[in-house]
Amino acid sequence: MLNFCPNCGIKIEGEWHACPYCGHNLQSEWGTQSSQQPSSPTPPVPPLPPYPQQAAQPTTIIYPPKQNNTNGIIALVFGFLGLFILPFIGSIVAIILGSIGRKKDDSPEMATGGLVLGIIGLLCWAIGIVFIVSFIMSIFSGMYGPPF
Ligand SMILES: [Zn+2]
Known part of the structure; x- marks a missing residue:
């Protein structure tokens, strides 16, 4: 089973419940699709973002290292x-x-x-x-x- 995260477009193999990169809930996306349309062809693949490394972590804000003084x-x-x-x-x-x-x-x-x-x-x-x-x-x- 090979799919793509609808949120960040990363490749997902196996039965992930959530995107391991951005945490997008995949169960809600696939659960309704696969149960209602079991005979449908492969789900539409969203285009890969131009910079998947940056888009892979949209919720992670990189803070400057905390100074301990x-x-x-x-x-x-x-x-x-x-x-x-x-x-x-x-x-x-x-x-x-x-x-x-x-x-x-x-x-x-x-x-x-x-x-x-x-x-x-x-x-x-x-x-x-x-x-x-x-x-x-x-x-x-x-x-x-x-x-x-
Ligand atoms: Zn994702």
């Missing part, structure tokens, strides 16, 4: 958190995830950004604490001892 995105988020909300903890998370993302992510730019943000956050808070501590020290030394 989870580490980089989280590193960026924690980099910002480390700057403003989560001192040190956020920055350390950003640095760790950033370095992981630079190896694993599809585009290492985000991970690099998170890594840099984490380092900046760490430096800012470290410098800030040094300033605050020295400021407090100067107040205390001004109150309790001779200024230096």
Whole structure:
């Protein structure tokens, strides 16, 4: 038994229930034809499309490959958190995830950004604490001892 898919025109051998290429339901097409007109000659063959390779998969939309940048995105988020909300903890998370993302992510730019943000956050808070501590020290030394 040799037939052609009425939808995409591909050759179909045997008793397929559906076109293996485009998924067109063949049972409904043939079931009515063969049962009502058993003596009819071979069913009309639809003309082959000029590009059967392209027409064979009309329902399949080819998406661009999904980029996996989870580490980089989280590193960026924690980099910002480390700057403003989560001192040190956020920055350390950003640095760790950033370095992981630079190896694993599809585009290492985000991970690099998170890594840099984490380092900046760490430096800012470290410098800030040094300033605050020295400021407090100067107040205390001004109150309790001779200024230096
Ligand atoms: Zn088909």
